Amino acid sequence: MEKQRTIFLTGFMGAGKTTVGQALSKELGMNVIDTDQYIEQQQQKSIKDIFAEEGEGQFRRYEREVLQLLPKEDTIITTGGGMVIQSCNREYMMTSGYVVYLHCDWELLLSRLQQDTTRPLAGPDVHRINELYKSRHSFYEEADYIINTTDKTVEEIVQQLTEWI
Numbered sequence: 001m002e003k004q005r006t007i008f009l010t011g012f013m014g015a016g017k018t019t020v021g022q023a024l025s026k027e028l029g030m031n032v033i034d035t036d037q038y039i040e041q042q043q044q045k046s047i048k049d050i051f052a053e054e055g056e057g058q059f060r061r062y063e064r065e066v067l068q069l070l071p072k073e074d075t076i077i078t079t080g081g082g083m084v085i086q087s088c089n090r091e092y093m094m095t096s097g098y099v100v101y102l103h104c105d106w107e108l109l110l111s112r113l114q115q116d117t118t119r120p121l122a123g124p125d126v127h128r129i130n131e132l133y134k135s136r137h138s139f140y141e142e143a144d145y146i147i148n149t150t151d152k153t154v155e156e157i158v159q160q161l162t163e164w165i
């Protein structure tokens with residue numbers, strides 16, 4: 001498959017993928033689609049309710065389906081933090097566009113996620129979040145481009161990405 005002008009933003013929960021995706025789309029004049037928001041609209045349910053009522057396995061199936069059916073030409077796709085855990089998703093993203101990993105230091109992520117009651121996999125259980133982070137790290141690093149967002153403003157991140165693109 002030939003790569004289209006498609007950018008996939010990946011990274012752990014709380015790394016700022018959705019915020020950066022919106023800002024980058026304005027800067028580059030590209031469309032932006034968030035896979036979580038797309039699933040919520042399609043299912044008419046919050047991610048939290050999908051996890052609670054249908055289970056994580058079903059959510060991962062939705063993620064896989066949505067990734068493949070989204071329009072991609074001239075589009076920035078912001079993905080849920082777990083999109084990379086399925087090898088077929090990683091392969092699909094790498095072959096159909098450019099994958100950018102928004103890396104964020106663990107301490108900052110944790111400070112954002114510990115208080116979070118909206119994400120089903122966040123919350124006060126530090127050990128669980130850390131295990132997830134460790135288990136995904138190498139998958140995120142398979143990206144075409146890695147940017148450390150920890151000490152940067154959204155504007156700085158967008159500028160760096162624009163220079164790379």
Ligand code: S3P
Binds near residue numbers: 012014036080082
């Ligand atoms: C998840 C991350 C969430 C969302 C779901 C599962 C994960 O997206 O897809 O709660 O497994 O890391 P964000 O990374 O946008 O929070």
